[in-house]
Amino acid sequence: MGKKTGKTEPAKADPVYVIGQDAxxxxxxxxxxELKDSIVSAAMDLKCRVLINPPAAVSALGMKLPVGRVYGGGKVVKLFVPNIRRELYDKILEAAGPLVDGEPAAEGADVSCTASENGQAKSEPDAATDDVRCISPVTSGLPRSWEEITVGHMVLAHESPDDGWWExxxxxxxxxILTLRYRDAPKLPKFIRHINTVALVNPGPG
Incomplete structure (x- = not known):
């Protein structure tokens, strides 16, 4: 048998970090x-900031956060987000920088975290990446350019000359290359479109 090197693989960074303040x-x-819309949506409903697959510097700090818990099912989901040290909170915010267009975050700048139920995007508990719910219509998350389009954004896809454009x-x-699903028909098969073939929804004032 070969000798063990004693080396261990570095821990893989989690994809989602939620930070905010309580009442x-x-x-x-x-x-x-896991990147689940039930987590993102519920966190946004709690008016917390959500960091999804952030840069390595942010992830390194984010991995010092406690593991969050998700409760509930169906259309009612609750998050348990425990208290953390002010020092760690400040470091994460500093590393993450200011909010950018399209970043999942609740409307309202108080960044408070209070107990709540269903996510602002009507989340589903088993929503993995393939089941991402639309975050755009309720928040300022509508992309302002094709370059900004990311997971969770709503765009318009052309089905056919007869059927027209659909969310x-x-x-x-x-x-x-975008993998999409129809917002109002989530049970239909997902489909692929080139980014230049989709249309953007007017996000309103900046």
Missing amino acids: NGKPRGARFA AVVIQRDQE
């Missing part, structure tokens, strides 16, 4: 091992 202004934060949710982006 008393105390910082809260949690990390989640579709981005569930994956690979460079200029």
